[in-house]
Amino acid sequence: MIAVFFMKRDTQTIEKQENSVGLVETKYYTFAEPPDRLKLISGKELGPITLAYETYGTLNKDRSNAILILHALSGSAHAAGCHSPQDRHPGWWDNYIGPGKAFDTKRYFVICSNVIGGCSGSTGPSSINPETGKPYALDFPVITIQDMVNAQYHLIKHLGIDCLLAVTGGSMGGMQALAWSISYPQMVKSVIAIATSALLSAQGIAFNEVGRQAIINDPNWKSGNYYGSWPPDSGLSLARMIGHITYLSEKHMHMKFGRRFQNPEFNSADFRTEFMVESYLHYQGVKFVTRFDANSYLYITKAIDFFDLETEYGGSLMKAFEKVRSNFLIISFTSDWLYPSAMSKDIVRALRRNGKNVIYTDIETDLGHDAFLIENPVLERNISNFLKSEFEKIGLP
Amino acid sequence: MIAVFFMKRDTQTIEKQENSVGLVETKYYTFAEPPDRLKLISGKELGPITLAYETYGTLNKDRSNAILILHALSGSAHAAGCHSPQDRHPGWWDNYIGPGKAFDTKRYFVICSNVIGGCSGSTGPSSINPETGKPYALDFPVITIQDMVNAQYHLIKHLGIDCLLAVTGGSMGGMQALAWSISYPQMVKSVIAIATSALLSAQGIAFNEVGRQAIINDPNWKSGNYYGSWPPDSGLSLARMIGHITYLSEKHMHMKFGRRFQNPEFNSADFRTEFMVESYLHYQGVKFVTRFDANSYLYITKAIDFFDLETEYGGSLMKAFEKVRSNFLIISFTSDWLYPSAMSKDIVRALRRNGKNVIYTDIETDLGHDAFLIENPVLERNISNFLKSEFEKIGLP
Incomplete structure (x- = not known):
């Protein structure tokens, strides 16, 4: 009886809540057009490649309202809404994605992409190795954050988007967002990097x-x-x-x-x-x-x-961010000891030395690293205001 | 060749260093006189019981210069000196025990006792269960910090000591020291509790x-x-x-x-x-x-x-320390996040509310919890001065 009650309640939540994206489904993009293989940082090649992704909201006519959301270690493409009315748990960032929420799906076309190496629909060690017909297991090549980003680039191109209004994520998602801004500066209007670092401690x-x-x-x-x-x-x-x-x-x-x-x-x-x-x-x-x-x-x-942007750019984080064109919102949490605020401040310093536009907020909370996943009006407001201002900069209402 | 060099160097270290206790051996005390079994906090009985211990320095005539040192989770009775000239590693607190050191073996009779439940010579799960003739394994009864202390009480009595000048230890050793002061108030002149807590977080x-x-x-x-x-x-x-x-x-x-x-x-x-x-x-x-x-x-x-002195005494740490008679030196380290300074301050507060004599020092260091094991002139000086003053209080030169 209790189970039925919960199911019913959750169904109601998703179907009736005005600020929910409602029912969604995961989509899959397999690189079809050449290059159908991805040249990895290690020099090895990987292919064919499939990326799982979800989208919420509608891409506008001039394709300028797309936001790419990237997930942390254990995340997936399922960032918002529910997969079925029976689904008891909405996507991992449902608190922040939906009509009227920080990533307002009435304004923005929100894409969440899974990563290669993962196990939630994208090519990873559990995928079939075309050379053997068996799962790759440890024959899967070692991949880097940059490889994840390079694969996502193909997905974004496939979706017909030349420029992202924002790229964002927390933790490993933030690392990907930073790598996006460095590797594809012309494609990234802004970055919201949360509870992350330019290198792991x-x-x-x-x-x-x-x-x-x-x-x-x-x-x-x-x-x-x-x-x-x-x-x-x-x-x-x-x-x-x-x-x-x-x-x-x-x-x-x-x-x-x-x-x-x-x-x-x-x-x-x-x-x-x-x-x-x-x-x-x-x-x-x-x-x-x-x-x-x-x-x-x-x-x-x-x-x-x-992941180490400093070493990658000759020991200089400033050099790493030299060519970025994005505006940045960097957010850390005072009680996050896995990605401490000091690491966000290092990013902010390197960006400012390059003369980039950066807003930095260290949000007071006891919730630790996981704070970015939990409902928080300060985080909500920070993201929301930053995005509105980015949206206005490009002349959209 | 390198090995020989090291051996030679270390031999010299132990034999020549003026402030080393030199060669020592672990001794074993098996409860012989009744009670030869220990009634545990759980209500179960354990016996026979052997405790491994080491001593450094000499017990004075009126048996008033004895200091009991208690070790942390992975420690043993071997706190100072070396077991043989070939021994490459001196005891775990050799930095602090020896002639002229903080626990000055020219003044004090230093005892380090192992714990029951351990595996370094004292009765523990790897000991032979007299009822089966095989190692106890999980038939060994669950033991508490208080049980460890109660076993040590018999050792101290066996050594002919009625009152300890000090009981001290870091981490779990500090927990034992606190438990000693509460359970045997008349036997503990002073306590030096380092990097510890009255309860685990x-x-x-x-x-x-x-x-x-x-x-x-x-x-x-x-x-x-x-x-x-x-x-x-x-x-x-x-x-x-x-x-x-x-x-x-x-x-x-x-x-x-x-x-x-x-x-x-x-x-x-x-x-x-x-x-x-x-x-x-x-x-x-x-x-x-x-x-x-x-x-x-x-x-x-x-x-x-x-270990939770607060819950044990009806939710009041103040009540836990009500009957202690010792003077206290409480030491924490600023970068210790396992036993943070705030936990030492809770002990200090509870003691002071009881009107007890407490000296508290929060030592500035980057070394974290392990700082208590590492050479540190501030820690050395704090212990040394505190002990000298305790020694003088009882009228010894």
């Missing part, structure tokens, strides 16, 4: 590595060749648990769980007793393995580790 | 849980029954890697490793390439499994998780 690499190690240690991983057999669920689940600790702030974790027990009857010092925070992490881990591929986790975290 | 529990999960996920763990077969090394190693991330500050990790590669020749985005920070964590993990037991890791982290 040593601590960030360390956390990614222990997550990968959890997967590799799982005997079901079988050097990546687990497709068709039981996948390394416990390893991937543990990787996700580790990740989730870093997505919350210590203070938020304290307020959310404290030292409360999951089952107040089990409150003695033994191995059965579970604190709420343990139960939460286990739940996050178990939920994750139903929708994510362990090899994708390895490839994508490696791409994040190797 | 939700984030601390979370990190311990992912470490435990890494062990439990290892198929070699076999529900704890791995004695006599290959132990769950990869799980324990991963648990240690996760732990090590939390022992360093983000800044220290950045300064120590940054984004440098382990092998500069492998610097391309692939799975072979390793960042220095990854290599460091792997090394720490691999080193740890040679000296630690996975089941002990489970039991000891659970003991840490369950």
Whole structure:
């Protein structure tokens, strides 16, 4: 009975809410026209390539109102709305995408693109390798954030868009947005980079590595060749648990769980007793393995580790941003310790030294890194105002 | 040749250094006189019990110069000096124990006691269960910080000491020191609690849980029954890697490793390439499994998780410290995010509200939680001055 109630309520939410994009579907673009293969940064080639994406709103006549949204490590193309009336969970950025929301679908044509290397409809290690007829597994070439962006370029061109009003994302999505502005300066009017960095910290690499190690240690991983057999669920689940600790702030974790027990009857010092925070992490881990591929986790975290605009441009972040043409909105969160505010400030400094237009906001919150996913009127207002001003700059009402 | 050189150099270090305690040996005390069994907080009984310990310096005639040192999660009774001239690594707190050092062995009789539940000579899950003739494994009863302290009480009595000049430790050692002052107020003249807390944070529990999960996920763990077969090394190693991330500050990790590669020749985005920070964590993990037991890791982290003086005393930390008689030196480190300074301040506040004598120092350092193990003149001076003043209070020269 409870399940039915929830289903009903959620259906109502999506169908009736005025600021929802409603029912949506994921689309797939397979590079058809040459080049149907992508030359990767490593020098290797990958193809054929499919990218999963979703769109919300309508592209205007002069194709000037398109916004590209890019997701974080565990995200997908499904950023807003629901896939069916039964769908209990709307897309990952539904708080910010919809009629009247920050990414106002009455004004903008919003595209969310998945990444290559992923497992949510785009070509990745679980895709079939045309040379063998079997999943790539570890034969999938190592990919970088730049490779993800270069693949998205083809999707944007395919959609008939020559210039994006904005490219945006949080965390790894922010890294892609920065890479977009550098690689395709003429195509990016503005960038909204949230809770991100121009390079991953040593601590960030360390956390990614222990997550990968959890997967590799799982005997079901079988050097990546687990497709068709039981996948390394416990390893991937543990990787996700580790990740989730870093997505919350210590203070938020304290307020959310404290030292409360999951089952107040089990409150003695033994191995059965579970604190709420343990139960939460286990739940996050178990939920994750139903929708994510362990090899994708390895490839994508490696791409994040190797992202380093500073080193790529001869040790100078200023040089990295020399040729960008975009206006920037950089947003960090005071309690984000995975991508601390100082890292956003480094980006802001490098941009300003280049004379670029930058608005920077450090949003006060206890929610940690995950703050960019959660409803927040300050974040909403910042994005909304920035986009309106960009929209007006190009002479649109 | 290099190995010989190192051996020679280290031998010289120990034999010649004037402020070293030199060669030491671990001693073992098995509760002989009744009670030869320990009633645990859980209500269960454990016995026979052996505690490993070391001593440095000489007990004075009126037995008033004894200091009890308690170790952290992965520590042992071997706190100072070397076990043999070939020993390359002195005890874990050798920086602070020795003639003329903070714990001056010319003045004080220093005892370092191991904990029950451990695997370094004291009764723990890898010990033989007298009822089965086999290692306890998970039949070992769950133990608490209080149980560790209650076992140490018998050791101190056995050594003929009625009153300790000081009880001290960092991290879990600090928890034990606090518990000592509360449980045996008449036996503890003073407490030096470093980088510790009166209860573990939700984030601390979370990190311990992912470490435990890494062990439990290892198929070699076999529900704890791995004695006599290959132990769950990869799980324990991963648990240690996760732990090590939390022992360093983000800044220290950045300064120590940054984004440098382990092998500069492998610097391309692939799975072979390793960042220095990854290599460091792997090394720490691999080193740890040679000296630690996975089941002990489970039991000891659970003991840490369950430590909560506030809840134990009806939700009031002030009430917890009501009956203590000790003077306190509480020390935290500004960059310690596992046991943040705020947690030390909570202890200080509760003690002061009880009118107790407390000196509190928040030491400025980038070294994170592990700062208490590393040479630091400010820490040295704080301990040294505090102890001298305690020593003078009882009328000793």
